[in-house]
Amino acid sequence: MEFYGTEITSRLLLGTAQYPSPAVLAEAAKSSGTEIITVSLRRETADGSGTAFWQELQKTGCRILPNTAGCHSVQEAVTTARMARELFDTPWIKLEVIGHSDTLQPDVFGLVEAARILSSEGFQVFPYTTDDLVVGEKLLEAGCEVLMPWGAPIGSGQGLRNPDALRAMRGHFPGVPLIVDAGIGRPSDAAQAMELGMDAVLLNTAVAKAGDPAGMARAMALAVEAGRAGFAADPMERRDMAVPSTPVLGMAEFA
Amino acid sequence: MITIAGAGLAGLACAYELAQRGAAVTVYERGKAPGAGSVARFAGGMLAPWCERESAEAEVITLGSRAFGWWAKVTTVHRRGTLVVAPARDRAELTRFARRTSSHRSVDGAEISALEPALAGRFAQGLFFEGEAHLDPRRALRDLSAKVQELGVEIRYGSPAPARVTLDCTGMAAPLPALRPVRGEMAILHCTELEIRRTLRLLHPRMPLYLVPRGDGHFMIGGTMIESSSDRAVTLRSLSELLSAAFALHPGFAEAGVVETGAGLRPAFPENLPRLTEQDGTLYLNGLYRHGFLLAPAMAQQAADHLLPETSDEDHRERQTA
Numbered sequence: 001m002e003f004y005g006t007e008i009t010s011r012l013l014l015g016t017a018q019y020p021s022p023a024v025l026a027e028a029a030k031s032s033g034t035e036i037i038t039v040s041l042r043r044e045t046a047d048g049s050g051t052a053f054w055q056e057l058q059k060t061g062c063r064i065l066p067n068t069a070g071c072h073s074v075q076e077a078v079t080t081a082r083m084a085r086e087l088f089d090t091p092w093i094k095l096e097v098i099g100h101s102d103t104l105q106p107d108v109f110g111l112v113e114a115a116r117i118l119s120s121e122g123f124q125v126f127p128y129t130t131d132d133l134v135v136g137e138k139l140l141e142a143g144c145e146v147l148m149p150w151g152a153p154i155g156s157g158q159g160l161r162n163p164d165a166l167r168a169m170r171g172h173f174p175g176v177p178l179i180v181d182a183g184i185g186r187p188s189d190a191a192q193a194m195e196l197g198m199d200a201v202l203l204n205t206a207v208a209k210a211g212d213p214a215g216m217a218r219a220m221a222l223a224v225e226a227g228r229a230g231f232a233a234d235p236m237e238r239r240d241m242a243v244p245s246t247p248v249l250g251m252a253e254f255a
Numbered sequence: 256m257i258t259i260a261g262a263g264l265a266g267l268a269c270a271y272e273l274a275q276r277g278a279a280v281t282v283y284e285r286g287k288a289p290g291a292g293s294v295a296r297f298a299g300g301m302l303a304p305w306c307e308r309e310s311a312e313a314e315v316i317t318l319g320s321r322a323f324g325w326w327a328k329v330t331t332v333h334r335r336g337t338l339v340v341a342p343a344r345d346r347a348e349l350t351r352f353a354r355r356t357s358s359h360r361s362v363d364g365a366e367i368s369a370l371e372p373a374l375a376g377r378f379a380q381g382l383f384f385e386g387e388a389h390l391d392p393r394r395a396l397r398d399l400s401a402k403v404q405e406l407g408v409e410i411r412y413g414s415p416a417p418a419r420v421t422l423d424c425t426g427m428a429a430p431l432p433a434l435r436p437v438r439g440e441m442a443i444l445h446c447t448e449l450e451i452r453r454t455l456r457l458l459h460p461r462m463p464l465y466l467v468p469r470g471d472g473h474f475m476i477g478g479t480m481i482e483s484s485s486d487r488a489v490t491l492r493s494l495s496e497l498l499s500a501a502f503a504l505h506p507g508f509a510e511a512g513v514v515e516t517g518a519g520l521r522p523a524f525p526e527n528l529p530r531l532t533e534q535d536g537t538l539y540l541n542g543l544y545r546h547g548f549l550l551a552p553a554m555a556q557q558a559a560d561h562l563l564p565e566t567s568d569e570d571h572r573e574r575q576t577a
Contacts, residue, residue, distance in 0.1 A: 021523075049438075056435065
């Protein structure tokens with residue numbers, strides 16, 4: 001699997017917020033086998049004052065995907081992305097433009113605009129979007145080569161609210177890496193996303209707020225692997241009726 | 256002679272523990288008063304090991320349970336418990352908090368209003384941690400330094416420590432590689448209309464709050480945890496979140512005066528637990544993180560055990576904390 005030409009093996013991406021401690025976070029990253037962790041660059045730490053924490057993150061050896069979490073306008077998101085590029089020395093940016101402070105739903109209009117600006121400046125944009133196909137198309141036109149549709153609102157742990165829409169996305173964008181971002185609560189949610197043919201899953205709260213974050217990280221990694229293997233193996237179709245798995249013809253008749 | 260750098264919470268707690276065991280101690284402090292440069296003056300002063308276990312390792316309970324008796328001999332400790340509540344739409348936070356913690360009981364609306372009449376009718380469900388307590392951090396620092404001086408410890412204010420000390424308790428100023436700052440912000444409200452007698456915690460996925468009564472209508476509110484080394488004044492965003500959460504706790508706070516705001520950098524190690532480490536012949540007590548008043552007593556005892564091994568028997572400790 002490739003994101004912007006970079007070969008990635010693990011299909012699980014982890015967020016880094018809300019962990020009990022950096023030590024627990026490092027342990028979870030390790031037991032998940034993730035290669036990419038995403039870091040929020042809140043404006044209050046954009047002056048570089050978060051360096052000590054970021055150094056802890058860099059010790060995990062994972063590739064850092066900075067994000068613009070908490071940005072509510074195009075300008076804010078673009079400024080934050082530029083600072084992130086300076087601080088982390090990477091063209092990657094997970095772009096969030098939040099439209100509603102209660103649902104944390106993306107403002108897809110602002111998202112497309114910010115993606116266009118950042119792509120033209122050489123950023124490799126990972127946009128946090130809805131499962132809307134038209135928005136997806138606009139994001140690709142804006143220069144994105146990866147899409148990150150939501151499964152459910154951020155932090156809600158509801159799982160995939162609309163699997164049919166994600167299936168449609170898979171069908172509509174066959175060659176585009178799709179990463180389900182937000183809403184994954186349990187390993188079964190992650191497995192379901194992968195069975196739908198998503199390329200990867202990004203999650204944070206489900207691991208960070210679990211009683212045993214490292215244990216949950218491993219469970220998520222196994223679920224992602226199982227779901228992907230299931231998708232690749234072309235699952236059977238559902239049927240309404242029972243279908244006997246042994247032939248009924250030629251059975252002996254007992255009088 | 257034992258020399259200590261820093262008369263903040265850790266330094267004074269160690270001086271007290273060492274002096275009680277008969278050691279001659281000198282403390283060097285750059286500031287002009289006990290805890291003047293210490294982040295502890297912005298602390299909540301909660302002795303809340305069971306609540307803290309929600310996001311901390313089990314040591315907060317094993318080490319923290321010694322804090323009650325230790326502090327009661329030094330300063331006034333209000334052992335009135337902690338009441339944890341959540342807005343109706345965030346009930347899931349309460350369930351989660353209950354699962355991750357112990358030594359609490361569920362309370363319904365009637366019990367909540369019996370405990371804190373000011374909250375009558377506001378919350379239908381909560382958790383009560385009866386064994387928890389709080390103290391006033393600034394008063395505790397003053398009382399602790401007075402106790403320490405009664406025991407013959409010399410505190411040299413306005414005086415930098417010599418190049419080599421026995422024990423370094425200088426917080427973020429210490430040259431320890433794994434130490435990082437975690438910024439916290441707080442405000443003190445003055446509101447004579449509301450009587451709240453115990454620590455309250457309001458659970459919320461984005462802006463959790465704790466409120467600690469300081470007496471005379473003063474309340475300390477806090478709750479931010481930011482991975483940042485910036486020591487600038489409290490930000491508008493954090494302050495507005497803290498104040499909104501206080502308002503959500505009780506609209507009566509709308510008329511409260513905001514008499515003080517503050518921000519401080521809590522020293523933390525990667526596990527967010529304190530450590531006693533030896534480096535180049537100096538012992539360092541550091542990384543108290545957000546558990547200063549809770550864990551300083553146990554860590555000071557460990558430091559004293561290390562420096563005065565002949566006094567480290569359990570009997571001695573039992574006598575001390577009884």
